[in-house]
Amino acid sequence: MDEVFKALADASRRALLDRLHARNGQTLTELCDGLAMTRQAVTKHLAILEAANLVTTRRHGREKLHFLNPVPIHQIGERWIRKFERAKLTALGDLKKRLEDSDD
Amino acid sequence: MTEPGRAVDISRFKPETVYTIYIAATPEKVWQALTSAEFSRQYFFGFAVEADLRAGGAFIVRAPDGSEHINGEVVVCEPPQRLTITWDVNWPGLVAALGRTLVTYEIEPAGDAVRLTMTEAHERPLSDDILSGGRQGWPAILSSLKSLLETGQPLAIKMAPPARMLSAMKALGIGMP
Numbered sequence: 001m002d003e004v005f006k007a008l009a010d011a012s013r014r015a016l017l018d019r020l021h022a023r024n025g026q027t028l029t030e031l032c033d034g035l036a037m038t039r040q041a042v043t044k045h046l047a048i049l050e051a052a053n054l055v056t057t058r059r060h061g062r063e064k065l066h067f068l069n070p071v072p073i074h075q076i077g078e079r080w081i082r083k084f085e086r087a088k089l090t091a092l093g094d095l096k097k098r099l100e101d102s103d104d
Numbered sequence: 105m106t107e108p109g110r111a112v113d114i115s116r117f118k119p120e121t122v123y124t125i126y127i128a129a130t131p132e133k134v135w136q137a138l139t140s141a142e143f144s145r146q147y148f149f150g151f152a153v154e155a156d157l158r159a160g161g162a163f164i165v166r167a168p169d170g171s172e173h174i175n176g177e178v179v180v181c182e183p184p185q186r187l188t189i190t191w192d193v194n195w196p197g198l199v200a201a202l203g204r205t206l207v208t209y210e211i212e213p214a215g216d217a218v219r220l221t222m223t224e225a226h227e228r229p230l231s232d233d234i235l236s237g238g239r240q241g242w243p244a245i246l247s248s249l250k251s252l253l254e255t256g257q258p259l260a261i262k263m264a265p266p267a268r269m270l271s272a273m274k275a276l277g278i279g280m281p
Contacts, residue, residue, distance in 0.1 A: 024120065024121065025118070025119060025120060025122075053124055053125075053126065056122045056123070056124045056221060058119045058122050058223060060118055060119055061115065065119060067119070067121070067122035069122065069123055069124050070123070070239075070243055071123050071124060071125045071243050071246055071247065074243040074244070074247055075247055078247060078259060078261075
């Protein structure tokens, strides 16, 4: 779990996860497109995310595709969120989103 | 290419959702949990897996009411490392509207634990609305499987029906039970 928190404690890595959340299964080239990071920096961040099990890769033909793996985040949620709190938290999250029109 | 004796051409299916989880168990135990009703009922919202574990064998996922939710086929069976099955939900018009679905489980040793990867692959490009159902369900199913194998207790996860997926399917004219 330490690795998950360390991997998430970096804005560039969270930005990469956001990109996969918006569109899952991207190649390295697609992930780099439009980012102010070098390809080498993206590769390094992806390796850290993969080591933390937040990103998984699969080959499809000649392409290596990157996938957001939310399972460790789900486990963090299960550890600290009690069953009866989930509906309230979802409602609060929805309210915040509606008021701010953004969930950053 | 279709390998000899294999009815489904795996290379035509593109991975859309891939989840990985580490489980402190043996590969054999994870394989058993993925392929037997006794285990699956506990971590898979009461659904029973009934598998004829050979290529071409039947792979049925039975709903708690006894109906066949998925009437699939084993495509690749390499115990205890790799299992690929067709994963088409038995709703009227679903395959015609969405194309076919494959699920692959890969089990790799990782130190004293195993790394289990679930890949959901599709024959056709699908919208995030359609994919949202699996993306809601799989993390809970895999976390519960891990808990069951490590502690003997599945997770009690109450989950609302996947409303976003169901309304997208309804819009495509797919029948619902």
